[in-house]
Amino acid sequence: MNIKLETLIYSLNQRFKKDIISADCQTKLLQGGTVGNVRLVTGIAESADGEKLPYRIVLKIQKKWERYGDLGSWRREYDLYASDLGATFSDAFRWPTCYHAEINAEENEFQLWLEYIDGVSGLDLTGDMYEQAALELGRYQGKLYVEQPVVLQRLTNLSHADFMKNTYLHYRSWPFVYDYIRSDDCEFPQHVRQMLIDIDENADEILARIEKLPLVLCHRDFWVTNLIYADGKIALIDWDTCGWGYLGEDLASLIADEADIDHMVEYYHRCVPAYYKGFSEYTEVSPIADHCVYELILLVFGYRLVEWYLRAEDDDEKMKSVHTFQKIHEMKTSLAQG
Incomplete structure (x- = not known):
């Protein structure tokens, strides 16, 4: 070039x-x-x-x-x-x-x-690095939420608070994925299918709960490939989806977006408290038990995972979606047990 x-x-x-x-x-x-x-x-x-x-x-x-x-x-x-x-x-x-x-x-x-930042990224990130990313994200969002710097009012080109909801509703209205999980041809385990159907049936109540959470500046593409860990610090690239979103929305991406499937449940239990710890350094938030990260994961990635499964060209790729769903279900189980 x-x-x-x-x-x-x-x-x-x-x-x-x-x-x-x-x-x-x-x-x-x-x-x-x-x-x-x-x-x-x-x-x-x-x-x-x-x-x-x-x-x-x-x-x-x-x-x-x-x-x-x-x-x-x-x-x-x-x-x-x-x-x-x-x-x-x-x-x-x-x-x-x-x-x-x-x-x-x-x-x-x-x-x-x-x-150019030379550091660790993608699936090479360790659990400690995930946890630090969640902590620093919480601190950053908490600081902006409390201080409300003038620059936030001057930013006119940001994605809107309802972007996540509208994207979910758009996917839900797509027969290609919506009908598949309800069809006799669906190859997902029954408990995975039911998990997605339950989210749909309770979406209004879940979205109403989420919309009571603090509105914060979100990156909205906070997944491992966009994180760089270097010298004990976190750098974040690719800001084209940035905008207003709800507390915990970015954590859904960190935990579930093409992440380390084998450690998803562990990272979920490590990152959610770290994120809340960082945010609460600046302001009190509702008890951590009230967070909606599990629901956000399914709203943001549920039908996306179905689409990836249906478009996958080989069995290994299909199984990635199935295993990811299994780990999300294990999060739900561990929450119920907790």
């Missing part, structure tokens, strides 16, 4: 806080698709005083696309980086520093030049 040398040099000036006069570069695709790609840019930069500086920097290019029920999401990360939201983070919980951001309105595309 062609990289503008002047933009690279400007970004490296910001990165090193030095007068960079030249740089070579190589690129490696980290993540790519039809509407966006993320590349690692590496090379040697030279400062005005002759210093040779090896560098790694991330270039994210995002084209316009439309997410159901959230049409502004394609450019949200650019808008957030252009705001003062970065000032709300702490050393222990933050996003990667942005060295340069530009948007091309005519081509419906933006570029972000971002800090």
